[in-house]
Structure formats: C-alpha cells, structure tokens
Amino acid sequence: MDTDAPDTLLERRDELAALRAALAQARAGRGGVTIVEAPAGLGKTSLLRAAAELAVADGFTCLRARATVLERDFAYGCVRQLLEPTVARAAEERRAALFTGAAGQAAPLFAPVAGGETASAVGGDAAMLHGLYWLLADLAEEGPLALLVDDAHWADSDSLRFLAYLAPRLDGLALAVVLGSRPGEGDTVELARLAAAPEATTVRPRPLSEAATATLCERRLGGPVAPAFAAACREATGGNPFYVEALLRETAEAGLPAGGDGAARVARLGPSVVAQAVLLRLSEQPPAATALVRALAVLGDGAAVGEAAQLAELGEQDAANAADLLVALGLLQAAPRLEFAHPIVREAVYADIGASARAVAHARAAAVLAERGAADERIAAQVAAAEPAGDAARVALLLRVADDALARGAPAAAGAWLRRALAEPPREPQRTEVLLGLGLAEHRVGAPAAVEHLAAASATLNEPAQLATAVRQLANALTVAGEADRAVAALTSAIEVIEPQDRELALLLEAELASHALQASPAAAAPVRRRLERLAVLDGGTARERLVLASVAFQRARAADSADAAAALLEGVLRGGLLDAPGLDMVGPFYDVVIGLLATDALDLVAEQLERALADAHVRATIPATAYLTGRRGWVALRRGDVSRAEADGRTAVELLRGHGIGLGLPFATALLVQALVEGGELEQARRASDAAGALADGDPAAGIPPGLTSNFLLEARASLLLASRRPEEALAALREFGRRDELWGGANPLASRWRARAALALTALGERDEAVALAAEDLERARRWGAASGIGTALRALALAGDGGEAAPRLREAVAALERAPARLEHARALVDLGAALRRGNQRAQARTALEQGVALAARLGARELAERGRTELRAAGGRSSDPHGHGVEQLTAAERRVAELAAGGRSNPEIAQELFVTRKTVETHLGHVYRKLDVAGRGDLAALLTEPG
Template sequence: MALIERQEELSCLERLIAGAALGEGKIALVSGPSAMGKSALLDALAERAIDVGALAITATASRMEQGLQLGVLRQLIQDAPLVPAERERAERLLEEGRRSAGERAGSELLLEEQVVHALITVLLEQSERYPLVILVDDVHHADRASLICLAYMARRVRGAKAVTVFAHNDGYAHDDLFGTDVLRLPHCRRLRLAPLSRRGVAALMAGRVGLGAVDRFIDEWYKLSGGNPLLAAALAEDHRGRLRTADAPPSELVVGEQFDQAVRECLRRAHPRTAQVAQGLAILGTREGLEELLGLPGFDVGRELDAMAAIGLLGSGTFRHEAVRSAVLAGTELGRRRELYRGAAELAYTRGLPPCVVADLLLHATGIDASWVVPTLEEAAMIALREGRVEEGISYLKLAWRQCADESRRAEIMTMLVRAQWRLNPAAPAGHLDLLAEAMTNGSLRGSDAIVLARALLWHGRFDEAREVLDRLISEMDAADHETRAELLVTQLWLRATHPPLVARTRYPRKADVLAGMVSGAVSRRMESTLALAEVVTRGPRESSLSTVERILESTHLDEMSMDVVENSLLALTYAGRCGLAAPLCDQFSAEASARQAPSRQARLAAIRAEIAIRQGDLPAAERHARTALETIPMSSWGVAIGGPLASMINALTAMGRHDAVREYLDRPVPKAMFQTRYGLHYLHARGRHNLAAESFTLAIHDFLRCGDLMTTWGLDNPSMIPWRADAGEACLRVGQAEEAMDLIEAHLAACDHAAHRARGIGLRLRAAGAEPQRRPALLRQATEYLQLAGDKYELARALSDLAEAYDALGDGRRSRTIAGRALAAAEECQATPMISALSRATEADDVPAPLPAPLPGALIDALSEAERRVAALAAAGYANHEIADKLYITVSTVEQHLTRTYRKLHITGRADLPLIQEFGNRP
C-alpha cells in the first residue's frame, strides 16, 4: 500500500541503500510521536530493499520483552540468512552474552566487549555478499544488552555495505543510547515523521470510505484525528461499520469502538509517563492540579502534554473529543482509576472547588474516611436537585448514606433520598421505607423526616403503618421543635382533605399555637396551601385563602420542597371553580417539571391538568393530560392516587362516546385502599358517569350513592368538588323515579354556595328536566348563565341542547334552531360525539337548518359597551326582550335600543346571527 505523505522520507532511505551498495554505510534514526507510521515506513523500506537486491533483516522491540537480555539482537540473527556454522556460532555467542549480562546485572559493563564485537561481526559479514539493510522498530523498548550491541553496530556500519535504520517514539530519546552516542555519529541521518496534513488525511480516508464521505466529514476527521494516521484510519473503520448496519449513510460523525481502541493503542505505544498524565487529565479534565495528583514535576507534566498533543489526542490543552477521554479511562486499570479519583477528590476539596465537582469525583473514588465527605455529598445533592439534575442528586445521596456512620444522620440522608427518588418514580423509594420505619423505631428518625415516611406509606396504601408513625409523632409532640409541630398541623389538614378516615382523634397542634411561633417560609407556604385545600373540600372556598394560594403560586418554583404546595394550591383553585386561573399556572409548572427531569412531578401535574380540563369541558385536553399522567410513570407507581388520572380519563372518554376505550381503563385493577381516599371518590363518580351513559342505571345510582355516603361521612360533602346528588338525580330521572330525583337535585342546589357556578348550572339543568315545560326555558337559561361563568363548555353544550329541546316542545322552532346550532358548535368543540350525533339529527330534521353564526373578530365585540354586551349575551341565550328587561332592571325600550346598536356594530341583521355567548363572556 502506498505511503501517504511519507515519500520524501522513503526516498531519503532509498538513497542511503544505494550509497551502501557503494560501500557508504549509514545510520538513520526515524522518530516521531507514536502511531505516526514509522512501522509502515520500515515495512515499505524492507520491500524496496528486496527490489534492489539488498538483504533486509528486521527486529521489533517490545516493552514486555525488555527484561529478556539480547532479545532484539536474537531477532536480527534469526532473521539473517546465516549458514549453519555461522548460526551455530551466533547461538553460542548469544547464550554466552545472556549469561554474562545476568552475572553483570547493574554494572555499567553489562557485556564483554569480545562478545559484542563477535555478535555484530556475524551480522555485518552478511554485507560482504550483498548490501545489508538492518531495520529495528520501536528501538526505545529494546533491552539494554541489545542496545549496547546496536550502538556498537552503529559505529561499525560506516565502513560496511550496510544501512541501519532505527525507529523510535518521541519521548524516549533522552533515556537511551541514541540520545548520546548514535546521534553524534557523522554518518547518522535523523528523520522525523510529522502528523498528516488535512490533504493527507483526506487521501487516507478516500481510499477507505470514498470521496463523498470525505467531502462531508474531512474537517471533522482531521480535527479529531490530529493528523494521526492510526486515529484517522480508526475513524474510517467506524464510519464503514455504521454503513454496514444502517439503512442510509451516516449524517453525523461516527466515533465508535475502533477509535477507542486506536486511542488506547497510541498510549500503549507511548512512554508510560505519557499514559499516566493522560489518565490524570481524563480524571481532572484540566491541566491544573496534575502535578499534585500524579506527584510529577511540572516540567515532566508539560512535556507529556506536548507529547499527547503531538500524537493527536489533545487540542488546545484538552482532549479533542469526549471519546478520547472515555477511551483513556476505559484503558486505566480499575484500582488505579479509583485511586486517581480519590486523589482528585481530595485535591478538589482542598482547592475549594464547588461541591458538585468534588461529589462527581467521589462517586468513582475509593472510600475516603474524612469528615468532609458526607457534608459535601449532601450539599452537592441539594444543589443538583435544585437545578433539576435529579439522577445526579440521587447518586450523591446514595454514596453519602453508605459513607455515613451516624445512624441519625443516615436516617436524614435516607429521607432526602426518598424525596429525590420520588421525583422520578414514586415506586422507586418503596424499598427504603422499611429501613426508615426501622430507624423510626430505634429513634434515629424523627420530626419532619418521619412525616415524609408517613406520607410515602400513605401513597402506597400502607395505612396502618402510616398511622403508627403519626401516632408516635403526636405522642412526642410536646417535646417536638416548632417546625415539627407546624408540619404535624400541615399533615392533619392534608389528611383531612385527602385521607379523611385517617384523621386521628388524638390531639394535633392547634393552628393558633403554631402561628404563635416562628416557622420557615417553606413550612408557612405548605400550611397555607394545605389549609386552602382543606377549606375548599370541607366548607367551600374562602376568598382570603384563595388569594393566598394565588400569591404563593405566582412566587413558587418547583424546588425540592414545593411540590405539595403547588399541588394543594392548584387543587384548591380547581375545586373552587377558578380553572381559568389554575390552567395556565399548571402548564407553567408542568414545563418546569419537564425541564427539571422530574417525571413523577410531571405526572402529578398532568393529573391535575386533566381534572382542570374536565371542569372546563375540554374533553380532548382532558384525555391528553390524563394519558400523559398514566404513561409518564407506570400505573403501579401511582399507589392510591391512581384514582385521579383514571377518573379524568374515564370522564373524558365517556363524554366523547368512546365506551370501548373506557372499559379498558375500568378493567385495570386499582388498590382497595384507594377507596379510603379522595382519589377513590373521583373514581367512583367517574365510573358512575360511565354507567349512566351506558344506561346501566342501577350501577350508576349505586356508584353515586356510595360516593355520596363516603363524602358525607368524611365531611367532604361539597358539590363543587363532586356533584354526586345531581348525577344520582339524573340517573333516577332516567329510570322514572321522579320524586327521588327531584329530592336529590334540590338537595344538591341547596348545598351550592354563591360561588359554585358550575355545580349550580348542573343542578338547574336537571331541575328543568323535572319541571313543567313552560318553566324549563327560564331554568335552562339560568343554567347557561352559570355554566358560562364557570367556563365549562361541555356542561354548557348540554344545557343549550336541553334549552333547544325545551323551545321545540313549546313550538318555538326559530329559537330552538338557533340554540341547537349553538349547542352543536359547543359540542363539536368538545368532541362530544353522542351529543353531536343527537343535535345533528335534530337540525337535519328541519327543512331549512339554521346556519351557525361564525365567530366574530374580537375588535367588533370590543366595540360594544358593557351594557350592550350584557343584553347581547342574554339575547343569544334565548331570553325574550321583556325577560332581559326584568333581569337587568331596565325598560323593554332600552333593551331594544341596545340590541339595535349591537346589530349595527356587529354587522348582523338580528338576534339569530348573534355569536356564541362565550364570545361576550370572555371579553375583558
């Protein structure tokens, strides 16, 4: 194979052979960084020697054979075409020399001069027959006895028809005889091989991967290889390997196993100190500190860094590619690597480098018995978790737990570990709960850390064990610090809203007592958000509490302590009917959870977002978010909280008429313990809604009443959270139990407070279903107003559909068609297929179906005055002029004037062309 960019050196050596044929013996010393093609050059010279009638004898020294005295010289003699007598004589001399070297080990005079002279004479006598070319590769690895002989031969070769060529790597010349005797000889010629140029690398690659790939990747190949032929050839092999396995040519640079092996081979061929410095650099990542880490003088370190740069491994003082660093580390023996990491960790700590830098080194080091190790790992873990590097934080905490000898401290670290693992998957820390329970028993776990254990046990449905933990904490409450007392109060409120059966009758701290002391901002936020949620689900929303959680959400980030605050606050707003505010906040926190690599938090927020979407009537969004929640972490990891996302999925699919898909989710097993939680209430209600839609009325009534019994027993009987009476009343109406139905519906309406717009709208729609035909339109118009305020598009579509039927029953076809068109538009927006089908059939039954008014530009609606908007919204809902006048306390004439101006501003001809009433309500 033709040599690339080595023709000048090869021609020079060929001229030396030509001169040797004339009796001009020469020496050539070929040097350069490792893997620069010196061996290939010697191989090519051996072939040329044969072509011109010269005799080439070769030897290759090896680091592994340096202890074998005269090993290199033996190779040369064995390769020489000696006659039997000469060979026998040479073998005797080699044995004599080996014995002499053994006897004189450590002496300057390692071999007898007569033996050296006789051995070299055997070789040089061959030049009397034909020109002789003696080639010794990797001479820097030759044993000392052979080096003595080769140096002697270098002096003798001048008067013979012989050329002696020695190849050695840079970095060794100062250690061997060639740095002293040989280079001073007048007949010595020195040749140094430089890295290939960009053109040379292109030529090498073209012969292996083709010109097309060269045109695309040459700049990257040249930069990464540094002109080293071995590295460049390895990159070509990696590229070809990808071509063999891929469907299309690689679109990016391929750096694979061949390149890794080439890097290790370069270091294997280099000076041992070069590999040592490479290993240190791979550990530290920077030149700073290498002297201390390796125990080498700065001059030596600098020289080896220069050697690595010459080889092509470094560029601008750092490894050219992460693959180079990885290959260096992989080629370092494990024990040596761990010791280097240990030294680097100690050095980094001494230098005051950031905790995460020190912790990363500690992860790979042998154990360090120092007081600073565990605190450094804990600090690094907190930083990593705060920055969203969850897996790194977990690794630090695991090592800190293993390194820590204090049992109380170990329990605290394990609690931090449980919190961190929870971000990725709530099932991950389940294996640690027994260890924490044991620490609780022996007194090593206490305070807020014990509350973390209780919450984790509750998530996994281990209620009895959680109760034991909480009972023990409460029994020790008088001796507890103020933060622990505050956390106990937060836990009581949270249990009240989420696990009502577990609210112990024992004495929890009073809120007044807790607030009388100082608590941290984090605890204060948890207290306020949990209190708001507990108030909403037990007594209904309180304006002051909701204002507080709004403020909290606007200033809280998803750090390692705030997920409960975010979750409780969002749910409080959601159950209070403030979904329009909760939705964008939930989206904001979901994006943050995704950026922080917190799948568990992503899933929990997706579950909340699905619940919000259900209450907004956005069925496709509810399905999408519920699916995200169920797929981001496995269902088995959800514990008792699985009822939340499952309920949203079942509700969404039911309303969209996808009953086969619903059954798939209903068939999935759920924990029995779930039905002792708020999540179980949502699941029962959703299952009841599905049974109602599937006309399994008895099952539906059973689910609704069971849900209601639990809510009543637990003190959570709030129709804004779950309107179980309204749904049970609808099921009773469907089976003809009118009296029972109306009792349930009236009880539902009586339980609605003034802010429960969604619940009141649902109740009024059902009250209309049981009322006289003449009363139904008025009740349904009221229902649409409340549902418009609530922002629930699906329930609004149901109310509009019922209103269209009510007008049709009274013979008011014009109003019926107008309202039916609006109901159909709303149902299509929700993708509520059953309602769409029913409304489509109703509108198609008419000879001339009423066209749906198209949404109007916002600028037109903005042109309306506040009074005109109120009148237009009521007119669009189907109210007559005198009803609008009574409702707004104005005259009929004023209503007519407002409508006339509205038609003119909106460029429409009458109330049948009024846009959907949402457009009025959504304007500022």
C-alpha cells in the same frame, strides 16, 4: 478528522445539510433538537465543530459543552458549561438583566448558596427548569443561539432533563440544540426520551466508503495510494475515520508502503490498533510521559498540569515537557489545560491501568485535588470512583456536594452523590443525614425508593425540624402512591416525638395529618377526627394554630346540617388569616377549605382568597403552589358555570404538574379538565385527558383511582364523560361507586353531592324511570335540607327529566327559579334549555322560544358548546332563528385564547403573559393572532371593551 472544515468532511453531505436546515429553521424562530448519533470515532465531534462554524457564519452565538464520565453527576454540569461563560463575562448591570423576570429562578445555579436547603417542596426544582428556559429564551431574543453538547451520552441527568423540558418549548425561539452521542452508552433512558420528542431529529453518520477511505489516505500520506491499500484500510477499520487516521499514523511511522505490500500488512490489523498503538507509543517514551498520561486519564480532561504532575509524582517542568511530547505524539490536544486528543485515547489509557490500580489512583487524586483547593464536585467525582472505605470525611464531602446540588435545583445529581455516600458506608449520625437527603432528592424526581429512605431516616430522627421535614415528604410520597394510611401513621408517630420539644411544629404536622387523613381509609381517618376535636380549643393566635383550626372547621363543616352553617365555619377560618400560614406548596388545610366551599354556593370569598394566594405564588415563583391554586380557581369557575375559564385553568394546572413531574394533586387537576371539556362538548379531548391519568378499564371506571377526597373528583369526572358519551350503564356504575365513596370521604357534606341527580339521568337513559324518579326525589329531599340553591335546582331538573312528560315543565320552571338565585349559571342554562324543549313538546312554542333563547345565549357565553348547540336545534324546532353555532364576539374564543386576551387587555406584555401562564412566547403570539382575527380588531388596545361587553 476533527481538524477538517465543513467543506472538506468526507461523505457528510446529508449530515451537513441536516445541520444547515436545523440552523435555518432556528433562525426563522422554529427551534429544534438535532442529535448526531454514531459509535466512537465516526466523526460526531467533527460534525459538531462544523455545526458551530456554520452557526457562527450565520450570526449565531454558540454555547458549547462537552460531557465527561467524571462529570456525569455534576449538578447541571453541561448546562453550566454552556451558560457559565456568558454569566461570568457579564458586567454587574448585564448580569442583573439576564436574571430579570422568570429567568431569575435560575440564578442559584450560577451562585449557589453553601449548604443548600434540602427541605424544598415537591417539585421545587421545577423553578430551575422554568428559569433556565426563560434565561435561554431571553438570550435568543437578542440573537439566534446554538447550544452544542458533545458526548451527551455522558451528560448529567439534570442537564438531559432540562433539554427534554426545553425541546417542546423551542417553537418560537431562534435556538438550535445540537448533541453528539454514542448509541447504547451512558444515560440512554434520558437520551432516548429526548430523541423520541417530536422536535428532535437524529442524524446517524455512516462509515466511510472505500472511495472516501482512499481520499483520506491520500490526504494524510501526501500522495496517491494503491486501490488495494485503501481497500485494506477500509476493511481493517470498518470505515471509521478515527481508526483510519490512527492506522495511517502507524503505517507512516513504520514506513509501510502504500501499495500492495503495505495492503497485506494493513489487512492483519483492526480497530484494536488504536489501543495497541497508544500503548505501544507510550512504551517507547520516557517514563514521565506514561505517568503523566495515566494521571490525566484518572483526573479527566481539563486537569491543570500541576494537578496531573502531583498525582504522577513529577516536577511541574518535567510534566510540562511530557505534555508537549504527548501533544506531538497526537495523544493530547494543544490546549491551556490537559485534554486527550479523543475520548478513545483516554479510554485506552484508562483501561490499561487496571481496575484495582484505578481505584487507588482515584483515591490519591481526591487527596491531591483537596490539597490544591479544587472544587468539591471535582474531589467528589474522584471519591465516587474510589473503593468505599467507611471514611467519615468522604461522607461529609458527598453530603456537602449533594446539598449544593439541591440548592441548584438538581435533585438527580444530589441523589447520585448520596447513593455513593450510603455505599461508603456512613456511621450514625451521618447515615441518618444521608438517608434523609437521599429520600428528599428521590422524592423530588419521583423515585419509588424515596419512601424506603425517608422512612428509614424518620425512624432514627429526633431533632424536631429534621424529623418534620422527613415525615412531611414521606407522607406526600405515600399519599401519591395510594398509601395514605401509612402517611397518617407516620405523621402521628412524628407528632408524638416533636410535640414535647416544639409545639408550633407539631401543630403544623397536625394540620398536615388532617389533610392526609382525607385520603385515608375510614379506619385510619377516624382517630384523626377525634384528635382534631381536642384541638378545637386553640385560639388561633399563631399561623399554625390557624392551620389546625381550618382543619377543625372543615371537619365540622362536613357534619353540618346546612350549606349556610358549613359556609359560616369555612369562611370564618379564611377571614381569620389562613393565608398567613406556611406550607401552601404542600397538601394543606387551605385547599381543603376551598374544596369544602365548592358545595355551599359561597364562592365569592374563596375566589378572592385564591387570587390573593396566586399573586403570592407568582411572586415566590413556586410552580407547585401555582398549579394547585390555579386548579382550585378552575373548580370555582366550573361551579359558577364558566366552562371556558375552568378549561383554561384545568389545562394550565395539568400541564404544570405533568410537565414538571409533580404527581401530588394531578388527579384533582385532571378531573377539572375532564369535566370542563365534557361541559364544552369536547368529548374526544376529555377522553384523552382522562386516559392520561390512567386508561379507563372496560367495565370498571373506578380502576386505578384510589379512594380519597380529591381522587373521588376524577371518578365523578369519568362518570360525566361516560354519560355524555352515551354509555349510561358504565356511567351509572361509576356514579354508584362515587356515591359509596362519597359517604366516607365527602367533600363538605355527603348531602351536598350531586351524584344522585346524574345517576337519575343515567337510569332514565337506560329506561329505568321508576328508579330514576326515586333517586332524583331522594336527591331533591337531601338538597332542600342542605339548602344550596344550585343543588336544589339541579335535583329538580333531574326529577323533571326522569318523570312523566306532564310534570316536566312545572318542575323545570321551579328549577329555573331556584337556579336564578344560585351562582351555578351552567345549571341555569341547562334548566332553561330543558324547559324550552318541554314547552315545545307541549306546543307552547312562544314560551319555548323565550326560554331557549335565554338558555342558548347563556350557554354560549359560558363556553358550553354542546349545550348551546342542543338549544339551537330545539329553538329551530320551536320556530325560532338560531344564532351562529360558532358564536359571535368573545364566544368564538377558546378557553386559552380568552385567558390570553384577558391578560393582554389588562396591560400585560407577551413575555409577562407567557411567564404567568407558563407557556412560550410563540403560544401567546399564536393565541393573540387568533383573538384579533376572530374579534376583528387590530391590536390589544381594543380588547378591554370587547371582553367586558354584556352578553
């Protein structure tokens, strides 16, 4: 069947139509994934070959790969098969062009550095996924592209992970992905995830009918066959084309008639005829043929004749003659290197060797390949299939291959090699090295076993750099798992070992310890605060001293009496060169300082520092740092009241973290997105974003949110969502729990928290006005002691709304006056709208209209759609004319459209915008199309003036 052209394939009209449709859609820029799924022998390879012929005829460039059992742990093995020919053939100038921009992040895959860096940050391999996507996107820009992977059920996990990453980004690309796969075999979890993607279509070829079987019989036997003979062939093989072919070959060689007598003989056979026929045919051949084909079954497809000859203990000429004979028998393909005619043939030969003999043969194959200078990956694949023997040389080999996999951004492959190394088993010090590498690889893919292996490695390490690497990743894994107390203990123990040997490295761990302690219990955090104060004498002469001093400043800011005092402490460390310190990809003091400044109203400096850090993160192409910094920038925007920008940054941060499997920081980013969506009146979207971080349990909004500095933000966001959703009782419960936690894990100072003002609004909605007034009054007294104008204005507004109507307007005027001095423009807009409503109720309609017009205009400009609409309703009631509810000018733009428009106005090209925002070109084009239509402009040249117009 594999030699049939598309127009001669039997009963594959629907399948070919699906492939043609997939190619047509890809050519039109609507790429997708097509999975041809069927049991062995049913024609997957024929359909993939047909897809390639159709694609070439339509002007596509075809990149092809075939997965094999022995290569399933190769680092991006299938991706390299697909792309290495293109890269290898490219001249130096062309190669440089291929890896420009974001695609450059994929360059290490094709020219890895020996002894790869194993201390990559959390999600460090995300850059490889991003780079590979842009490499393919750029190739597809040059002309339509088809990726074809046969036997994908044996593909390596990293390649499958990339295909799953690629699938939702195919829209807008002239790129078709076609996979052939057997159901229920290999890495079914990864394949199932890919098959379930909305962009994937699964094609399932069916067995041949009796009529098609008769046609195939006539083709192969060269003449008509009796209906009974065709029926017997169909019955014996189940209509499997490959089995029919094998059966016909046997009947032809045996001289069976294609009539009734032959039918009776055929009826006694079945699918097992393939294995039986292969072995029977081999038994009738010279011993050299059997020895060679068994050697190839062990070595795997693609072996050189010389390699198979040495393993089979044959001379090369004898091996070449045997190979020619095996091709003539239909067991091997005619190809430059040795390759079975079909995986079923290889499986039959391999199974006949026997398990014990196979293990011995794999060990011998590893020695043969090593002697002949084969690549380490090929040798390691043979070692992995051999019986463990406690061989230190094998462990060293597996460590090298795993390091190389990590350098290629393939942690899943690295983990597989290191698990095999652990089974060898290694002795010390190799065992510790294996445990460390395995823990790092598992942490990068989010495997729970990372904690166990990193802890075991840390317990035996004494070398400072290795111990620091292990314990930092262990601490991250523990904190993400909600076990920050254990993270604190691990870091504390490591510092005791490292400090006498490497003071600077110990200081880095002290800074990390301070950050993790913010997520730990008060009992675990208290000793960390005490040890930090002892380090306050440092002079900040080195980058790591400045990291520690930042933690000291943050701790002191939490104990400060006023916002000015806290801001002075925190701004001092920022101005002192904190950004020169290492480790921004990790949880660290820089991020703590940013959080602290959110409560002080001193947002200008932190915004400037965040932009500087983001520029550096883009240059270094580090996705975790980009996500963390974008999220912090979004929180600054939200505190300023710029809802649209906060929503855009929140979406970017969440999509980057979730899309690249980075759990660290996700609750904080999710909290930003939920809050921004609530402020924008998008409650259903906010609910979905909140549920993605863990479904809201009935009666317990704090369920699933561990206590800690950054996770508390998610609890506060859920409270805002509940309050906006008119569920005040649940909102009040969430806010009280937030307040309890805030006293223990407050961001800059418990005085700076605004939870009481929101709780007062919830109590007011529940009719508990006396308690609401008391809580709002307490909040106002605290806010005045803290001194930040935004907190004072927020508390005054809550007190006005909780109290009786007669005092509302004067207090709201006072709130408006306070908020005019604050950067919190959304709170200012709220106070204006509430003041206008209070004045309207007091029949001061002219003054009401003035306040409402100002509040509506400000809310609309900030993207606070629900507040703007409430203000318009009040304005109409006060006798005013409300503006267009959809806004005008830039107010019409969504958060994402506004961000794209700003970058376009700044001179960025569509690919540059896509790379900076980590979205597809199609997404950028779509957003710009909406922007041009809403603003009624012809192109990007008109955007700058519109985006900077006042109001």
